[in-house]
Amino acid sequence: MALDGKLLARARDRLEKIKRENETEFTRRQTLVYSKVPEIREIDSRLRALMADVIRLTLKKGGDVGQAVKSIQNESLELQARRAELLVENGWPIDYLDDNYSCKKCRDTGYVAGKICDCLKELYDQEVAKSLSCLLKLGQQSFETFDLGYYDDTADPVTGISPREYMETVYRHCLEYAQTFERRTESLLLRGDTGLGKTFLSACIARVVSAKGFSVVYDTAVSALGAFETQKFARIPSEAEEAEFRVRQILDCDLMILDDLGTEMVTAFSSSALYTLINTRIINGKKTVINTNLSSEELRRRYSPQICSRLEGEFWNLEFVGRDIRSIKKERGLS
Ligand SMILES: Nc1ncnc2c1ncn2[C@@H]1O[C@H](COP(=O)(O)OP(=O)(O)OP(=O)(O)O)[C@@H](O)[C@H]1O
Numbered sequence: 001m002a003l004d005g006k007l008l009a010r011a012r013d014r015l016e017k018i019k020r021e022n023e024t025e026f027t028r029r030q031t032l033v034y035s036k037v038p039e040i041r042e043i044d045s046r047l048r049a050l051m052a053d054v055i056r057l058t059l060k061k062g063g064d065v066g067q068a069v070k071s072i073q074n075e076s077l078e079l080q081a082r083r084a085e086l087l088v089e090n091g092w093p094i095d096y097l098d099d100n101y102s103c104k105k106c107r108d109t110g111y112v113a114g115k116i117c118d119c120l121k122e123l124y125d126q127e128v129a130k131s132l133s134c135l136l137k138l139g140q141q142s143f144e145t146f147d148l149g150y151y152d153d154t155a156d157p158v159t160g161i162s163p164r165e166y167m168e169t170v171y172r173h174c175l176e177y178a179q180t181f182e183r184r185t186e187s188l189l190l191r192g193d194t195g196l197g198k199t200f201l202s203a204c205i206a207r208v209v210s211a212k213g214f215s216v217v218y219d220t221a222v223s224a225l226g227a228f229e230t231q232k233f234a235r236i237p238s239e240a241e242e243a244e245f246r247v248r249q250i251l252d253c254d255l256m257i258l259d260d261l262g263t264e265m266v267t268a269f270s271s272s273a274l275y276t277l278i279n280t281r282i283i284n285g286k287k288t289v290i291n292t293n294l295s296s297e298e299l300r301r302r303y304s305p306q307i308c309s310r311l312e313g314e315f316w317n318l319e320f321v322g323r324d325i326r327s328i329k330k331e332r333g334l335s
């Protein structure tokens, strides 16, 4: 996968900062040791001089340099042993003045033999996760602020269950889903009329899942499927590139929240993009939360049997019930 330049630059900046901090720490240790045990400073300076001598000798053409190099090596070993002894005698660990790198493989440069090192890749992945979570405008929405009081507690005469009791089970299911996200295999389809809390509850799931360190993308169906279209048809290369990155995020993130499915215009292209989105994520074992106002009959009328079969078989369907909370809030003067 091509790396995003902006995020890679951010990851490199962080590595550079780590490197600078390590250098500062090294200088601090060196200053401390040299001031307390000046003999170590003298040893270090002699070791540097010996190193320069070796280089000079090996560059010299002709003559027998072997003996001279050997005697330098011996002196160097003796000095290093004395240095180690002094460090330990004075209560410092033997490697206290060794090069201080967070990653020994790349010595904090981020690259090994021209290839990106695992440490830089790890920082890059963290930047990707952060940027994805930024796309979620979570606001105040959390499981703690989800208020069951908005759902009527009058029992249904046929089922004997009130909308509040029913929505409590939906709420509990979503909470458990988020809390045990890593062990779940199924996706969720949140279905119901407008204003019943589908976007709210999916944002609650997103908050918990992204706090666990998983990458989460939130997008509406119109915008997500639009990215597939831009990726394919944009004439401006930078637009196509940006859309390609977005599509990668949509396909690869750990949790995709696709909001308002059914509000997009259905075309042959949007249907195929939706199929790609759902199917690719299933194949890669990635979970998706889809929100829609459409009933299962409406979904069947609108989408292909391949899409509907996946929505019914691979998604846990949760029905939302009650009265439009936007209206209730208006009546209560809360919005
Ligand atoms: N349980 C709840 N507690 C507090 N506020 C809620 C709750 N459910 C929904 N709301 C609020 O009610 C409004 C509508 O909720 P939301 O947007 O989640 O509905 P929706 O089911 O996604 O509707 P639509 O189908 O129109 O997208 C929002 O302002 C939301 O913050």
Ligand SMILES: [Mg+2]
Residues within 6 Å of the ligand: 198, 199, 200, 259, 260, 291
């Ligand atoms: Mg919504």
